Amino acid sequence: MLLFYSSLVDFLHSQYAMIDGLFVADVEGYWSNLTKAENKVILESLKNDSARETLLRYQPWIENVIYSPKRQAGLELLQLQGDEVCIDYGCMWGALTVPLALRTRFVLSVDQTLESLQFLKARLRDESVDNVALLRNDLRKMPVFPEHVRVDIAVVNGVLEWIPEIGDIELKTYYGRRHMKAYSGCPGEQQEAFLRRVHENLNEEGRLYLAIENRFDFKMFLGIRDPHSNTLFTTILPRKVANWLSLAKLGRSYVNWTYSFGGIASLLKRAGFSRVELYMCFPDYRFPERIIPYENKWLKDFRPTISIRDINGRVGFRRLVGRFVETMVFKVFRLKSLSPSIIAVAEK
Amino acid sequence: MIELIRNCEHGSCVSTYVVHGTDSRKTIVKLSHDPVGIEDLRREFEGWKWYHLRVDSHHPIACKIVQENPGFVKLCIDYIEGTIPCYTRGLVHNRKYLDAMVSHYLTIWPYSGDLVAMHGDYSLGNAVFQQGQLLMIDWEHFRSSAVFWGFDVVYLLVEALFYSVRRFRRIRADELDVFIKCAQSVQDRGELPSEFYSRPVGYLSDFIREKRELWGDQYLKFPFLSLEKPFVVELDDRISLEFKRCG
Numbered sequence: 001m002l003l004f005y006s007s008l009v010d011f012l013h014s015q016y017a018m019i020d021g022l023f024v025a026d027v028e029g030y031w032s033n034l035t036k037a038e039n040k041v042i043l044e045s046l047k048n049d050s051a052r053e054t055l056l057r058y059q060p061w062i063e064n065v066i067y068s069p070k071r072q073a074g075l076e077l078l079q080l081q082g083d084e085v086c087i088d089y090g091c092m093w094g095a096l097t098v099p100l101a102l103r104t105r106f107v108l109s110v111d112q113t114l115e116s117l118q119f120l121k122a123r124l125r126d127e128s129v130d131n132v133a134l135l136r137n138d139l140r141k142m143p144v145f146p147e148h149v150r151v152d153i154a155v156v157n158g159v160l161e162w163i164p165e166i167g168d169i170e171l172k173t174y175y176g177r178r179h180m181k182a183y184s185g186c187p188g189e190q191q192e193a194f195l196r197r198v199h200e201n202l203n204e205e206g207r208l209y210l211a212i213e214n215r216f217d218f219k220m221f222l223g224i225r226d227p228h229s230n231t232l233f234t235t236i237l238p239r240k241v242a243n244w245l246s247l248a249k250l251g252r253s254y255v256n257w258t259y260s261f262g263g264i265a266s267l268l269k270r271a272g273f274s275r276v277e278l279y280m281c282f283p284d285y286r287f288p289e290r291i292i293p294y295e296n297k298w299l300k301d302f303r304p305t306i307s308i309r310d311i312n313g314r315v316g317f318r319r320l321v322g323r324f325v326e327t328m329v330f331k332v333f334r335l336k337s338l339s340p341s342i343i344a345v346a347e348k
Numbered sequence: 349m350i351e352l353i354r355n356c357e358h359g360s361c362v363s364t365y366v367v368h369g370t371d372s373r374k375t376i377v378k379l380s381h382d383p384v385g386i387e388d389l390r391r392e393f394e395g396w397k398w399y400h401l402r403v404d405s406h407h408p409i410a411c412k413i414v415q416e417n418p419g420f421v422k423l424c425i426d427y428i429e430g431t432i433p434c435y436t437r438g439l440v441h442n443r444k445y446l447d448a449m450v451s452h453y454l455t456i457w458p459y460s461g462d463l464v465a466m467h468g469d470y471s472l473g474n475a476v477f478q479q480g481q482l483l484m485i486d487w488e489h490f491r492s493s494a495v496f497w498g499f500d501v502v503y504l505l506v507e508a509l510f511y512s513v514r515r516f517r518r519i520r521a522d523e524l525d526v527f528i529k530c531a532q533s534v535q536d537r538g539e540l541p542s543e544f545y546s547r548p549v550g551y552l553s554d555f556i557r558e559k560r561e562l563w564g565d566q567y568l569k570f571p572f573l574s575l576e577k578p579f580v581v582e583l584d585d586r587i588s589l590e591f592k593r594c595g
Contacts, residue, residue, distance in 0.1 A: 069361040069382045073352050076365055076379060082415055102381045102419035129419070291352035 025137040029112030030168040039115035072099030084152040090159035164255040176230025181252040195271035211285035218338035228256035273346035280339035358569035361385030374427035395487025430478030438512035439526035459538030470500035547584040
């Protein structure tokens with residue numbers, strides 16, 4: 001690792017302490033689908049078992065979320081050549097870090113949650129991936145890199161909408177539950193500031209891969225809840241109204257801002273990015289089945305992606321309706337602005 | 349411009365894209381960082397190489413591995429414009445395509461009593477018809493010297509029959525007639541296993557189950573494997589009766 005990326009690694013050494021193989025900033029923070037107690041069990045098991053075996057034993061539902069080969073499909077939009085140095089902002093358990101590392105020169109993976117990085121470290125060991133450095137840091141407090149260590153690729157995958165969030169988040173006990181919280185600042189400005197820093201830390205030919213839910217995902221109009229706050233209609237309503245709803249239901253402001261296609265393009269331009277390519281992603285960016293350039297006018301080859309069967313093979317009425325609506329919205333009426341997810345590839 | 353068109357379908361670990369070049373040429377890109385997917389892509393590359401030497405094509409089809417390291421393989425294949433038949437429409441509707449595919453098989457795979465190479469998914473859905481010429485695509489299940497001669501065309505006919513039965517909800521005599529005639533044209537050029545004539549669907553299903561390692565987890569995608577045994581027996585009885593009647 002030192003042979004090829006010594007400048008960046010030297011810089012990391014100059015900025016951060018190294019503890020147990022991880023670069024560590026002086027921050028606190030926790031964001032995980034698992035509780036701290038569950039993570040503790042996982043980490044204990046990792047001393048003797050592989051990362052995958054540990055998950056299958058203690059949290060089998062999450063194994064596919066982390067290891068599914070589907071997850072990396074969007075990375076090809078970057079047209080990687082193999083010699084890139086990358087940063088994965090908000091890497092969690094490495095769903096994109098590992099595929100990125102297997103096809104580029106080096107990846108710096110950053111997350112605020114120590115437990116996630118410790119799991120990822122074990123995973124990298126199991127899979128013999130040795131071109132990754134792990135950094136525990138608050139994504140909003142990333143330093144400006146000196147010019148000679150700026151990177152080729154930045155990945156922000158399912159992260160932007162969580163930038164304005166504060167405090168420890170155990171998603172199981174947080175999602176949709178009432179937690180009184182006082183935020184400061186405008187979520188949009190915080191997201192823009194984060195993206196500005198991402199932009200600054202790219203070299204001249206650098207590119208950003210950003211994936212996020214579409215604010216106007218067609219399902220949001222049909223009563224499907226906001227996937228970040230479990231509230232109804234908050235993504236599609238004006239921000240002020242969404243705020244009132246969130247305060248009433250959850251005791252806290254609505255901060256998980258998502259954007260429309262136009263909104264994301266504007267945000268990226270304000271953050272300094274010069275050229276933005278947008279893609280529609282079905283059924284979502286996490287497990288994509290189809291990724292289609294937004295400039296594709298007609299969607300004439302669109303095939304519905306919502307399965308009528310659940311994971312047990314049972315046909316569900318809601319799924320049938322969802323598939324029908326998906327077909328009508330995209331294949332018949334071609335309302336591409338209502339696609340479920342957005343992937344943006346932006347150039348510095 | 350890049351489009352993801354398939355992502356790890358039917359147990360596969362390969363992502364497939366169409367890349368639209370600036371010169372309006374298109375390329376298919378397939379990639380994987382999963383060990384099973386990587387093996388599939390290497391097989392696809394071998395399959396194209398094997399096929400390319402044997403097919404008489406107006407335009408050579410390029411298939412190359414453009415990136416390869418221990419944990420990642422990326423393949424680029426020329427996009428082939430043309431018509432792909434609708435495999436769910438039954439045998440009568442697809443008669444001319446089936447005849448062309450049987451004829452294509454007999455050309456590419458001259459009869460041999462030994463084990464022969466396998467496409468592994470020789471299906472209407474993987475046949476591209478372009479200006480009167482047929483090219484088979486999706487060679488990820490390719491194996492050399494793996495199956496009996498005629499396997500791929502037996503698979504083609506049984507799969508087509510399955511979709512016919514599913515579409516019409518019964519075994520139609522005209523559909524069965526096409527099945528028999530196609531099988532007979534194969535028999536004119538070589539010898540299929542005798543058990544095929546007495547229980548074609550059951551025989552093929554059993555063969556695939558016994559050799560499931562040739563397809564890995566993807567063997568479960570073969571639709572006729574989901575048929576209930578009594579129905580398979582009924583279907584086989586009807587087909588074998590027709591074979592006897594036609595001599």
